[in-house]
Amino acid sequence: MNTTPARPETLDARTREQIDLALSQYQSQPGPLLQVLHAVQNRIGYIPDAAIPIIASALNLSRADVHGVVTFYHYFRRQPPGRHIVRVCQAESCKAMRADELTEHAKAKLRIDFHQTTADGAFTLEPVYCLGNCACSPAVMIDEELYGRVTPERFDELIEEKSAK
Amino acid sequence: MITTVYVPQDAAALSVGAERVARAIAAEAERRGTPIRLVRNGTRGLLWLEPLVEVATPNGRHAYGPVTARDVPSLFEAGFLQGASHPLHHGLTEEIPFLKNQQRLTFARVGVIDPTSLTDYLAHDGYAGLRRALEMQPTEIVKTVLDSGLRGRGGAAFPTGIKWQTVLDQAAPQKYIACNADEGDSGTFADRMLMEGDPFMLIEGMTIAGLAVGATRGFIYLRAEYPHAHKTLEAAIATAYREGYLGRDILGSGKTFDLEVRLGAGAYICGEETSMLESLEGKRGEVRVRPPLPAIKGLFGQPTVVNNVISLASVPVILQHGAEFYQSFGVGKSRGTIPLQLAGNIKRGGLYERAFGLTLRELLYDFGGGSASGRPIRAVQVGGPLGAYIPASQFDTPLDYEALSAIGALLGHGGVVAFDDTVDMAKMARYAMEFCAAESCGKCTPCRIGSTRGVELLDRIIANVERDKNLQLVQELCETMVHGSLCGLGGMTPFPVQSALKHFPEDFMRTAQ
Ligand SMILES: Cc1cc2nc3c(=O)[nH]c(=O)nc-3n(C[C@H](O)[C@H](O)[C@H](O)COP(=O)(O)O)c2cc1C
Ligand code: SF4
Ligand code: FES
Numbered sequence: 150m151n152t153t154p155a156r157p158e159t160l161d162a163r164t165r166e167q168i169d170l171a172l173s174q175y176q177s178q179p180g181p182l183l184q185v186l187h188a189v190q191n192r193i194g195y196i197p198d199a200a201i202p203i204i205a206s207a208l209n210l211s212r213a214d215v216h217g218v219v220t221f222y223h224y225f226r227r228q229p230p231g232r233h234i235v236r237v238c239q240a241e242s243c244k245a246m247r248a249d250e251l252t253e254h255a256k257a258k259l260r261i262d263f264h265q266t267t268a269d270g271a272f273t274l275e276p277v278y279c280l281g282n283c284a285c286s287p288a289v290m291i292d293e294e295l296y297g298r299v300t301p302e303r304f305d306e307l308i309e310e311k312s313a314k
Numbered sequence: 315m316i317t318t319v320y321v322p323q324d325a326a327a328l329s330v331g332a333e334r335v336a337r338a339i340a341a342e343a344e345r346r347g348t349p350i351r352l353v354r355n356g357t358r359g360l361l362w363l364e365p366l367v368e369v370a371t372p373n374g375r376h377a378y379g380p381v382t383a384r385d386v387p388s389l390f391e392a393g394f395l396q397g398a399s400h401p402l403h404h405g406l407t408e409e410i411p412f413l414k415n416q417q418r419l420t421f422a423r424v425g426v427i428d429p430t431s432l433t434d435y436l437a438h439d440g441y442a443g444l445r446r447a448l449e450m451q452p453t454e455i456v457k458t459v460l461d462s463g464l465r466g467r468g469g470a471a472f473p474t475g476i477k478w479q480t481v482l483d484q485a486a487p488q489k490y491i492a493c494n495a496d497e498g499d500s501g502t503f504a505d506r507m508l509m510e511g512d513p514f515m516l517i518e519g520m521t522i523a524g525l526a527v528g529a530t531r532g533f534i535y536l537r538a539e540y541p542h543a544h545k546t547l548e549a550a551i552a553t554a555y556r557e558g559y560l561g562r563d564i565l566g567s568g569k570t571f572d573l574e575v576r577l578g579a580g581a582y583i584c585g586e587e588t589s590m591l592e593s594l595e596g597k598r599g600e601v602r603v604r605p606p607l608p609a610i611k612g613l614f615g616q617p618t619v620v621n622n623v624i625s626l627a628s629v630p631v632i633l634q635h636g637a638e639f640y641q642s643f644g645v646g647k648s649r650g651t652i653p654l655q656l657a658g659n660i661k662r663g664g665l666y667e668r669a670f671g672l673t674l675r676e677l678l679y680d681f682g683g684g685s686a687s688g689r690p691i692r693a694v695q696v697g698g699p700l701g702a703y704i705p706a707s708q709f710d711t712p713l714d715y716e717a718l719s720a721i722g723a724l725l726g727h728g729g730v731v732a733f734d735d736t737v738d739m740a741k742m743a744r745y746a747m748e749f750c751a752a753e754s755c756g757k758c759t760p761c762r763i764g765s766t767r768g769v770e771l772l773d774r775i776i777a778n779v780e781r782d783k784n785l786q787l788v789q790e791l792c793e794t795m796v797h798g799s800l801c802g803l804g805g806m807t808p809f810p811v812q813s814a815l816k817h818f819p820e821d822f823m824r825t826a827q
Contacts, residue, residue: 179595179614180594180595180596180597180614181596182596182597183576183577183578183579183593183596184576184577184596186579187538187577187579214597217598218596218597218598221581221598221599222578222579222580222581222599223579223580223581224538224578224579224580224581225579240500240501240699240749241500241501241658241695241699241731241742241745242500242501242657242658242729242731243500244742244745245657245658245659245731245732245733245734245737246658246659246686277539277580278498278500278582278699278749278752278753279497279498279499279500279501279502279539280539281325281326281497281502281503281505281506281539281540282325282326282329282503283500283501283502283503283655283657283658283663283729283731284326284361284362284503284655284656284657284660284663284664284665285326285329285330285361285364285663286657286658286663288329290539293541294328295325295326295328295329295542296329296330297326297329297330298329298330
């Protein structure tokens, strides 16, 4: 995995524009930082380190404040993800329906561990703690689509379907 | 006459193929030249039958499930549009025992109506509660909620009326209603089902709360894991604004209530109310020291009602039918109904709303039908990841706040997760500590460091390294966490751990491989 300290990237013009759009959308709201971060991540897939000072100065916060918020929440990512984000539920109800086996299967199938991206850039694998689909455990979410009663075979089909796209 | 066919759009139904089924039904109807009206409802909560297709007939709605796209031609062939029999036919939906035995007050419309149709909502008693509230004084509204006996359904079970009274009593330039839709507990999905199946009911409940305490602005703090609920809520809120049920001058009353959804970002601790308020302010979700209570100094330092989705969604019914009606359901100090959510290794999983008082055994066996695997149910975790594990010998405990607390357990948000006899309780205890370590907000040492230490100790116990000494240490650690934590995450993580140790000691004594 990427262990080199994040170098101060320079943002290309398009990315910069997306960040400005996210800011202008929410800047005037009370307590807007989370909304701005969501908007940035929706637009460019992650929150680049170089975006932090821009967001901080626009919202009148310190860089440490913004950095602190980005790192507090599991949902915000600081590296670009794969084309699809696969989240496998790790919580109790899914565990009662063999989620641990499904997790091992998913890691073997994609040949990556949690928080990693496949070499072809197609999939990023993430743990998640309950998707609210506990009566149809085990549950998986791929991007914004929810799946229930996921067997290892079903998991493979889903990955194949997404790979084809 | 054109027949109406219902295919749920609830996320759980979609997760098992409802979208494909809906498309297949539309295509098959088209192919046969039989016009139908396809309605995308919420789920009835009979989740083992999803995708559950319903057909409206003169004698009621007939249920078919679980339907796959491949079953669709044979359903048409059999005459399902007339409610004919078929291997997937379950008769009239309302007669299915799991549903028939429920007492649905809060979930009365869920699965019945088109969730984003205001017309449907109004045709099914919608906004009757708000109309009553608009004729009442704030103190009367608060008194009605207080007298109903409603206690918070988010976990702490605090009387909702008392909380509202405190906010009403504050003089402040701005007050807020903050709805807790973070629903982080494993085994729970009632909030999601309600928001996706009957979003106007939550909007109505929050509007009534605003009138009651003098708050003109509301937020729904929704977990990021719920994109479907997000879309449904946004659509319903836009409609409510357009039709004069939100915004300035609600129904010509001169009263204002503005409402918006704000997304969380995958932190379990943000379900704790003060952490949620920090998060709503755009900050790290660090738990606040109390006092001051959120009711006195909450969001942006102003008096704030923080209530769970189900608590707020229970309010319209209470206003419509009166405190006495609601209070007539339930037992002891647990009044009204509770939506229990049956999950995990269970044959018939789903949402079961009923007056308090049902025992765990009745729920698991009479309605749940036993385990999905067919093996004995060995342990049940009630009330989410901070709830105790309950052994079979205690399955006769009634599911109410007092009875559960008497056996050292809790009802929480009403999640019930069943495990069969293949479960390894030492692993589940380890997971509880691991979860706490991953989700700690970091403010208190016993929670932040203690939980990591707990994982290590349990690893050693499982590996049979100095087992007796480490068992002793884990108990001491649990005590430290219970007494030295600011909030329930650190303070209650010991419950699943200690209950596993107490009721399933053999799982901690296995010879290491
Ligand atoms: C660690 C922790 C997590 C919590 N998560 C939630 C949650 O996801 N949803 C919720 O409504 N309440 C949750 N609560 C309870 C809230 O702090 C609070 O009691 C509740 O939102 C108040 O609303 P109610 O009175 O309507 O239940 C949690 C509490 C703790 C300690
Ligand atoms: S107990 Fe844990 S989560 Fe709660 S305030 Fe302390 S550190 Fe934060
Ligand atoms: S525990 Fe996996 S979806 Fe709830």
